[in-house]
Amino acid sequence: MRPAKTTLLFITGIAFITILAISPITIQNRETILYASTTTSLYNTGLLDYLASNYRKTIGEKVDINFIAVGSGEALERAARGDVCLVFVHAPRLEAKYLANGTLTHHHIIAYNYFAIVGPTNDPAGVNQSHNTIEAFTKIVKAGNEGKAIFVSRGDRSGTNLKEKEIWDKVGYVPSPDTDKWYIVSGQGMSNTLLIAEELKAYTLTDTGTFLKLKKEGQLPHLQILYTESPDLINIYSVYLVSTCEGRQRNVSLDFIHYIVNHQNLIAAYGISEYGQPLFYPAKDSIEWLQEKWSEITAQG
Amino acid sequence: MDTVTDITLRTLAISGTATLLATTWSLPLAYRLAVKGPRTVAEALESIVGIPTVLIGLLLYLLFSRHGPLGPLRLLYTPQSIIIGESILITPLLIGTLHRVITSLYDTYGETAITLGATPSQARDTVLSEALPTIAGSTIMAFSRATGELGIALLVGGNLEGKTRTITTAIALDVSMGEFGDAIKLGLALLAILIITSILLNRFNKVSYR
Structure with missing residues (x-):
């Protein structure tokens, strides 16, 4: 066999070449890379990917929006640590805490729907x-x-x-x-x-x-x-800009928020073809009522 | 969209690199510990082989986070950060298993070689070539642990589609969506990888050992 040292050097070489080889996956040319944390249930509906891909089509430059699907608590904690630029959540009581400590700014309610009490068909409790x-x-x-x-x-x-x-x-x-x-x-x-x-x-x-x-x-x-x-x-979905987000990423984030707020028809139509009913109601038409509801929920917290 | 093939290839690249990387420092360290000691270091490493992956993931997340000590390196949400995490994860496993075998092989072959006038580096080459089957075995185990871990990939990788989604994070996501069928498909891909690597490495091992 080869002497041990040569073999080790050889292995090290392969390892570093592989590390370099998979770098292009992350370091793409001159693209603005954006990270957004979100709750798993929202991510799993596919709405965010749908909005992001529509948004990308409307703009000239290359923007890469990545969603990190985690629990509400972790989504907000990642924002507090400055590791994401945008947060999509539906937990008003938690959101209020992160608004108060300065982590989040630019609050926009983007959509709502209703939680449902589900249960066995014979409904023994009479719900x-x-x-x-x-x-x-x-x-x-x-x-x-x-x-x-x-x-x-x-x-x-x-x-x-x-x-x-x-x-x-x-x-x-x-x-x-x-x-x-x-x-x-x-x-x-x-x-x-x-x-x-x-x-x-x-x-x-x-x-x-x-x-x-x-x-x-x-x-x-x-x-x-x-x-x-x-x-x-009521289940209120909001988007926030993370206050530590700067430069190009901040501009693109604000632009994306603006796009979502102004393209509520995309939200209203989402899911109808697949489920026969919309998954979300757009926020725009009832924004004052929603803001009132949002404040009510956080006030109880 | 990430296909099963994309995710599988990415997982192979990430955990394969992590295994190679960890071997490059674990093997010399295990040899040193076996020949010169201290024994307690090797034993301490052995005892943390089962360290929860999610704990390493959390510690690394805090390290790589934007305001963390290594934040400026911008490693968070990259495949590289998963490679680093997994290589740390499997180091105790590699050193733990290698050090024991090298210790006993050194007693048998190393000492004899030196008595017969071999230089320390000649003795080392003799011992390591005898240890080759074990080195291969440890590497397979380490690769298997790296491939199957979830906590590190989820916390520092972020399960980003097309970038850091590995087999295990994709399984976790599928389960959370109730897509059990897809999760099982990915699970089978994971098993296939592990079995095939094991077979290939064992075969190579037999050939080189003869």
Whole structure:
């Protein structure tokens, strides 16, 4: 065999050549590279990629927009550390904290839809006949205590989980898996949590996008939407510029925000061909009402 | 769109490079530790072989973050940052396994060679050529660990489509979307890579050992 030193040098050489060879993947010529963090549930609907590819077509220069799909908490934490220029989130209470500490600026509400309470088709708690969200949740508590219902919570401080906590606060009863046998905390993302609810014939709170997608694929035969479209269940999607973002990236980020705000028809039409109903409502027509709702939610936090 | 092939090739390039890189420092270090000690260093490294990948990922993220100590290098969200992370991840595994074998081979062959008048570097070449099957085995294990890790790729790579999406981060994303079928396809690609590398390396090893 070769002497050890030569062999090692040879291996080192190969390693460095490979490192250089895969560099062009990242260092593209004169392109503005933009990083945006977002929540997984929003990223998974494909809306952001759709908006970004439409935006790229309208501008002359090369812009590369990359989405980092993580939980709401991590998305905002990455912003606080200056590792992204844009944040797309739906967790007003968390957002308010990062607005207050100066991480985020240029808040724009871009879209909204409604969270939905989904549950087994036979609806043992009678959520279907509720007049408001608080009544629906109270019914689940009652049926839970009687051993007739189970509720699966994500428990991961995601936008959806924060909404759920917000509702429990309004109900005036915050269930805990230690004392409430009917209350299960999955600690997982929306898809997995829905699949757990399907297995257990349980109730859960979900965003409509994820539910419709899994329902369409036939993975949730026993679950259906029982209560939604109530003002209490509003799901507000916002975009922010991160204040540490500078130079070209800042300009392009602001331009992209501007594009989204002014091309709300793209959002309104998104998902209709695939799901037979829109996944999001554009924010523009009801922006004042949404801002009021947004402030209401953060004030309770 | 990233195809399964794109993701698989990228994963191969990243974890393959990380393995080669880690070998270049682990092998000399393992040899040094085996011949001169201290033993405690090798033992300490052995004990952290199972270190959670997500922990290394988090530490590296804080290091590479814009305002972190190495922020100006702009390594965050690059394949290179994953290579660095994975090469750190597998170093204890490589040193841990190599050092044990080299120790016993040095006692058998190294000492004899030196008694017979060999220079230290001749003794080293003798020991290392005897250790070749183990070196190959350790490298396969290290490659397997690097390929299968998720925490580092997710935290410092960011799972960017077309750039840093690896098999494991793509599986995690597919699972979060409920696309279990796609996740399993990628899982099979991962298994295929590991099995094929293992077979190739073992075959090469037998040939060179004869």
